[in-house]
Amino acid sequence: MATPEEALSLDNQVCFALxxxxxxxTARYRPLLADLELTYPQYLTMLVLWEQEQAGGVTRVSDLGRRLRLDSGTLTPxxxxxxxRGLLERRRSALDERVVTLTLTEAGWALREKAGSIPERLLCGIGVEPERLKALRRELKAVLTALEGEAVPSD
Amino acid sequence: MATPEEALSLDNQVCFALxxxxxxxTARYRPLLADLELTYPQYLTMLVLWEQEQAGGVTRVSDLGRRLRLDSGTLTPxxxxxxxRGLLERRRSALDERVVTLTLTEAGWALREKAGSIPERLLCGIGVEPERLKALRRELKAVLTALEGEAVPSD
DNA sequence: CGAAATTGAATTGTGCACAATGTTTAATGG
DNA sequence: CCATTAAACATTGTGCACAATTCAATTTCG
Structure with a gap:
């Protein structure tokens, strides 16, 4: 991978592979998420809210943004x-009127039941060994960490 | 990663890492591509055209779609x-009026000079060893192959 | 305290992705 | 040969991503 010739070859690009x-x-997720009428970014949002609220914490839009690396231009709509759809409520914080807090509704929690089987069902559809996926995740996190200068979580 | 609890944890998701x-x-590419006034998908398109035309082949929209895994709804606009912008010409094929062929203009080729340094400059900005990236690319291709049932290219 | 800077969201505009549908052209099968 | 089917691209509509700007609320600091 020395010449510009080779470097500009599509097949040699990590980034295209990514x-x-x-x-x-994401395409594999789509039919599974269609059952919940969620898009993939919406699903990720629900994951954070389920997790955060379970832990007893309140989630603000900015928290979501940090977690998912998305800005308000994406998150607000x-x-x-x-x-x-009645899955959550957006409320201005009384303490700081700039902040919008997110609270799951009954329907939002109910959706979690249906979501429970998704990770498993997705893995079944992929013909890749779990070990290999774990390795891939580790590599991806390493790249992400290098690119963002963030602390590496446990794992 | 047994309970739905754990499976639904954001940090455990390969897919979120991806x-x-x-x-x-892509964000790393953006400032580099801004010099060429190209978006990342536009850059990928140019890569294919540069490569294909260099090899003496004509590129049709459907070829691009196969290569980049994009449909006409994305590619046409x-x-x-x-x-x-004058980088290429779209022409209906005379032999088959359904087909649209793509031909690079002078300006399209000229852009290749400026693009030559991009892969190198990108790698410099990432604090990751090239070996690690190669491994990552291999893993990604394996997943892609598993998901699409495609033949693995050389490498 | 009051001006300036900072923060948290919202808004606007552009460009993907992709589903669904439509249109034209070509291939196929009686 | 003609009807049917398939192929290639275009169009429409929805939902991200993200840059850039705006706006209100809060902090910071002179």
Missing amino acids: YAANRAV LLKRLAD | YAANRAV LLKRLAD
């Missing part, structure tokens, strides 16, 4: 759609 | 934008 694999995996 | 890493890498 780009294509990401879309392929997404959260409005989830709120319109 | 999603986040993909966006992080993207290609129109590139054509509007």
Whole structure:
């Protein structure tokens, strides 16, 4: 991978592999998430809320943004759609009027039951050994950490 | 990773790592591609065209779609934008009026010079060993292959 | 205290992705 | 040969991503 010739070859690009694999995996999620009428980013949002609220914490839009690496330009309309569907409530914080807090509704929690089987069902559909996926996740996190200068979580 | 509890944890999801890493890498490309006034998908498109035309082949929209795993709903407007900028020409094939062929213009080829340094510059910015990236690419391709049932290219 | 800077969301605009549908052209099968 | 089917691309509509800007509320600091 020395010449610009080779470096500009599509097949040699890690980044294209990343780009294509990401879309392929998301495509696998799509039919499963369709049962819940969620898109993949909406699903990730619910994951954070389920997790955070379970831990007894309140989630603010900025928390979500940090967690998912998304800004308000993406999150605001997404959260409005989830709120319109009655899965969560968006409320201005009384203590700090700038902050919007997110609270799951009954329906939002109910959806968790249906979501429980998704990770397993997804893995079944992929013909890849779990060990290999764990290795992949580790590599991806390493790259992410290098790119963002973040602390590596446990694992 | 047995309980639904753990399976639904954001940090345990390979797919979120994939999603986040993909966006992080694309973000690294952005300032470099801004010099060429290209988005990342536009850059990938140009890569294919440079490569294909160098090899003496004609590229059709459907070829691009196969290569990048994108459909006409994505490619048609993207290609129109590139054509509007004078980087390529879209022409209906005379032999088969359904087909649209893509031909690089002078300006399209000229852009290749400026693109030559991008892969190198990108790698410099990432604090990850090339060996590790190669391993990552291999893993990603394996997943992609498993998901799409495609033949694995050389490497 | 009061001006300036900072923060948290919302808004606006552009460009993907992708499902669904439509349109034209070509291939196929009686 | 003609009807049917399939192929290639275009169009429409929805939902991300993200840059850039705006706006209100809060902090910071002189």
